Amino acid sequence: MNILGIAGPPGAGKTTMAAALAQQWGPGAIALSVDGFHLPGQALRERGIADRKGAPDTYDVPGLLRLLEALRRPDRGEVLAPAYSRDLHEPVADAARVGPDIHTVIVEGNYLGLQQTPWSEVRPLLDLLWYLDIPWAVTRERLIARRVATGRDVVEAREWVTTVDRANDALVRSTTAGVDRVVTAEELR
Secondary structure, eight states, rough: OEEEEEEETTTSSSSHHHHHHHHOOOOOEEEEEEGGBBBBBBHHHTTGGGGGGGGGGBBBBHHHHHHHHHOTTTOOOOOOEEETTTTTTEEEEEEEEEEEEOEEEEETTTTTTTSSGHHHHHHHHOSSSEEEEHHHHHHHHHHHHHHTTTOOOOHHHHHHHIIIIIHHHHHHHOOOOTTTEEEEEHHHO
């Protein structure tokens, strides 16, 4: 099993890149998103952190670690993984299936290179880690459009992006020390 991680700030195009690579590499490859490990909305509200959804502590990192460890087992068989529904704004358990015929998993998420516990336990489980380096001006516009497309008012979308997403962007941009490759916007053109 080969596991490639693609990290980068919110709105950088990680999901698009992971899907394109999986398609290019064929039926033995699959893309998985760390967004499937968002804590459910109810758990975020109970913890008082729903207004920061997307920050490092709003994910089920132990669940992500269990998934990566399961993928590494030589006798793994089929492994189920969660996915994130942008329609529901919730994770969906067991939505993705990684069969025994899969030899390459592309995992994408903001914090794969973050050196804070428990995120720091993720990097050793990845064979390679790429960082998608897209400027804030580009990701900001993408994020506003994404939030408006999923039902938010444009003023509310801008506020969220300016506060929550911008803070996450700054944190992610500080995590490039352990990456194997930096992919720039120019390379993607």
